[in-house]
Amino acid sequence: MLILLSFLLPLWFLPFTQNILGYPKQVLLVIAVFAAFGIWLAGQMRSGTFTLRWGMLHWGAGAFLAATGISSIFSIWRYGSFWGWPLDIADSFLSVLCFAALFWLMSQQKEVRVIFSMATAFLVSSALAIVFAFLQFKGIFVLPLQSLQTANFQTLGTPNSIALLAGILVPLALGLSRSSQMFVRIGFTALALVLFGIAAFFNFADAWIVIMVGLGVLLAFEVSNKREHLQSFGTSLIMILIVVSVCFFFLRDFALPGAPSTPAEVSLNYAGEMEVIKGMAQENPLRILVGTGPGTFEFAYSLYRSASSNNSLFWNTRFSGGVAEGPDFLVTHGIAGFSAFLLLIILGAGFGTHWLYSQSAARKEVSAPKRVLKTLAQSSRIARVDLNKTGSGEMNMGVQEHALLTAMLAAFCAIVVAFFLYPGNIILWFLFWMLVGGIAFFISSKEFAFAFSRSPFVSLGVSFALLSVFVAQCGVLIIGGKGYAAQVSYAKAIHAARENKSQEAVRYLQSAVKQNGSVDVYQRELAQLFVIEGNRIAADSSLQGEERAQKVGAMVQGAIAAARKASSLVPENVANWNVQGVIYRNLIGVVGAENFAIESFQRAAQREPSSPFPWTEMARVRILQVQAADQNKAGAPSDERAKQVDEAVTYLGKAIALKGDYAAAHYLLAVAYSQQGKAQEAISKLEETKRIAPNDIGIAFQLGVIYRQEKNLPKAAAEFERAAILNPNYANARYMLGLVYDAQGKTLEALIEFEKVEELNPANEEVQKIIANLRNGKAALDGVSAQVSPLEENPPELSESEE
Known part of the structure; x- marks a missing residue:
């Protein structure tokens, strides 16, 4: 099961959803890991003895x-931190539990x-997915679905994350x-060269750092382990x-001939x-200790970003992730989670390297075959070396184990560096935990065994655990199925909206809300679609007034x-x-309505204090309120x-x-x-x-x-001419320019x-x-009531709905 999961995960996706990569991969991960865990428990029950092995990495x-x-x-x-969607899938508690x-x-x-097969399966599968991504970027599409025949569709993530992998x-x-x-040897070497070549085509600077670190660690192990089977060609x-x-x-600006064109990443x-x-440390000490929660970087960014970010081109962008997984972890998991992350890294690299060097030293120092066997058996449960089979045509298990651990340690060091250079995803995290x-x-040298016949409580506990795994898997399947159905409906809604349906x-x-009413995105998008549909109905001349x-x-x-x-589901989300x-x-x-609007924007300002948008919208509400009162004959009290x-x-x-x-x-x-009657101040401003x-x-x-209002x-x-030059397709500017030309004769x-x-x-x-009026020699607005809306700059949640 684990070998199958290792092969399928890099290639796995489910079409017909808005999130065709992260969520389907999480579903596969949960189902496969729960099934494998249940099989392992059942095997323990069948053997009659509960056996487990423990080491320092288990504490990490x-x-x-x-x-x-x-x-x-x-x-x-x-909710989002536990399940993942619509937040970061890989960072969720459910995903971490499966990892x-x-x-x-x-x-x-x-x-x-099993370990060797898992590493090989993941390596081969990832290589296939990387080659697929390369072909997609080159415009060579191998999948029949038209919706997938785009360079934006990959099974591994962004171009840079593919280069890192x-x-x-x-x-x-x-x-x-x-x-x-x-x-x-030939197969793996060829695979390495193919991956290196594809990395060269992407030419991502961080990927080269990762390669240099991984190969540097590999070279260090090779040099320090000089023995008779050291291969000069490989070194x-x-x-x-x-x-x-x-x-x-x-040579970061250098591009190989035929290199694919990849979209820029911000x-x-x-x-x-x-x-x-x-900002977290200053505003809330608890947050810096435990973080804002798995997957909630976007909320943390809105809440704690500096006002100086408003000077950048992307001031109106809410980043769902930061510069790299390491610092992101400090934001979402706090000092406690970041410390646990560092502890796991140190234990993995430290004890793995120590074990590797101890085995190398044992092989160098011991000449008697029995002593070699004894040393290896004491330190590793799987080391069974046949000392009579050391020729080039025979498989030496000691060599294979050493090669496997060396490869895993080199890749582990590489992925750790990658996590401090670039954001992670579910594929990179799976590889991290597999390593x-x-x-x-x-x-893991400590082994504990409990015979069920002598330990009834252990037997009861294992039986309960097996039952719990079965129930949990059934529950996840039901919830996951409903979640997938909701995502399918959501994707259909987005597609229909883009076609103005x-x-x-x-x-x-x-339908998506009915299937999964706990996701604020569905409710928020539904609210905006109701407005669009209301505008369509209001403009429908076939309907009677009532x-x-x-x-x-x-x-x-x-x-x-x-x-x-939506606001009640996730009150901390400024978008709602x-x-x-x-x-x-x-x-x-x-x-x-105006008071509810002001209150809503005040809540938004509390959750994104560095954004000028909610304050501007509060002002817009008051200005529109005054305009509405001025149009009323009774007016408003002065x-x-x-x-x-x-x-x-x-x-x-x-x-x-x-x-x-x-x-x-x-x-x-x-x-x-x-x-206020200050026309000159308005113009001056x-x-x-x-x-x-x-x-x-x-x-x-x-x-x-x-x-125009001042008759100038x-x-x-x-x-208006300047606006039309800056953007020839700016319809509002040309509309107003036409009105001015008409007024000028x-x-x-x-x-x-x-x-x-x-x-x-x-x-x-x-x-x-208006065109008919002008052609008939009439004024442009004869019989036409035109209104011009004040300038608006919308945040992402509003801009997306208008696309």
């Missing part, structure tokens, strides 16, 4: 599992053949080639590959991650209910509060109106303090000045913002709007602009009416 693995469990208990979102069980099962094996496997393959069997090959790796590392840097850790389990197999998308997402009102009202109620449900706030903001005019505008100015001051060049905040501040960001298309557009048509035209120029707008929005009836 236990500490790691315990630290992950404690961090999950104190997690920002316990720990994998480690245990490997350490309890009786034959080295190839780098880790190079020393593993070369180490396994130390076997005395010629055909095995020379390792040296050559190290030199080539150094050359590629310093990630947080070490400085940004250290700011998050510093730890393989090392534990060799060094909002009604169909709503139906699929409602029927349309009822259906729109049902969509509004559905949107509010789904948004509130932003979506809820925007939904209430769009309902301004309904009694109490004191209340002035108070609302003053609140908007205060909110915008906080937003600008966080991000000085935030275009939306500067524009709304200009609108607030205009509502936008001109000042224009100097800060001369190529900001939004500033050009909004400055044009203000100039030449300057308005100049700004430039009918032909106005007609040209609106025809371009029609090309960008062919189904827009308002634009078609």
